[in-house]
Amino acid sequence: MILGKLVDEVKLWNTPTIGAFLLWRFTQGYCSGHPHGDAPIGLLHFLASAILTNKELLKPINNQRTDLQSYARSFENTKNSDILLSIQYRIIEKREYTLAAIDIAIAEGLLFWDVDSGKLYPRDLKKSASRGKALKKNITNEGKKAEILGKWLSKHDVSTIEAYLKVVF
Numbered sequence: 457m458i459l460g461k462l463v464d465e466v467k468l469w470n471t472p473t474i475g476a477f478l479l480w481r482f483t484q485g486y487c488s489g490h491p492h493g494d495a496p497i498g499l500l501h502f503l504a505s506a507i508l509t510n511k512e513l514l515k516p517i518n519n520q521r522t523d524l525q526s527y528a529r530s531f532e533n534t535k536n537s538d539i540l541l542s543i544q545y546r547i548i549e550k551r552e553y554t555l556a557a558i559d560i561a562i563a564e565g566l567l568f569w570d571v572d573s574g575k576l577y578p579r580d581l582k583k584s585a586s587r588g589k590a591l592k593k594n595i596t597n598e599g600k601k602a603e604i605l606g607k608w609l610s611k612h613d614v615s616t617i618e619a620y621l622k623v624v625f
Contacts (some may be wrong), residue, residue, distance in 0.1 A: 480566035481599040483578040485606025493594060495575040498558070499625045500609060502586050505554040505602070506546035508602050512539045513546075517601040524608040528620045544623045557614030 482504045486496040507513045531540040542561040558576070561567040567576045608619055617622055 460531075462538070467574045470561055472553055474598075475505060475553060475565065476561035476566060477556050477595065478598060478602040479504060479554075479576075480561050481602040482508070482606040483567060483576055487578060487602030487606075488603075488623050489607030489612075495570070495573075496606070496609065497614070498569070498576055499614070500575075500617070501558060501576060502547050502551065502554050502623070503543070503623060503625075504602065504605055504609075505550050505557060506543050507605060508598065509548060509550060509553070510542075512536070513543065514598070514601055516563035517604050518583040519604060524612060524617070527608065528584050535539035541622055542563055543621055547623060 479501050482498060482501070486500070487493055507517075516527055521527055521530070528540060531537050558567065558569075561566060563578075565579055566581075567578055569576055612620070614625060
């Protein structure tokens with residue numbers, strides 16, 4: 457059973473192209489949720505990637521939860537705090553993957569990097585996918601979750617995010 461879950465995760469997340477899409481959606485959510493429309497610093501994309509590439513960390517992200525605190529409490533309430541504590545390790549483990557995903561997102565015009573501020577901004581895409589080229593439903597659903605995560609993180613500064621999710625940047 458555990459091996460099957462691992463194989464599914466590897467199949468879904470083995471390509472940084474999917475990561476590029478998810479980081480783009482995360483960035484869109486962050487900007488739309490931020491009180492001043494600001495963009496996230498690049499470091500937050502490493503955190504997002506660590507969360508969005510793990511089914512256990514991804515599962516509690518939904519519109520029924522109100523905020524980041526509720527997300528973090530969901531692990532404590534179900535005695536799964538070890539999963540929450542794994543985020544720090546996953547940030548390091550997914551570093552190369554995240555860098556590749558950011559590179560692809562920038563190369564494909566999904567994101568652009570402001571080198572002065574260290575922030576990644578989403579580009580608005582006017583053209584939708586042509587017939588037969590649309591994303592699979594599960595990827596679209598993961599994109600919605602990425603956007604929700606972005607909105608949650610946009611409400612807090614980095615030190616508060618670190619405290620809630622037990623990570624250090």
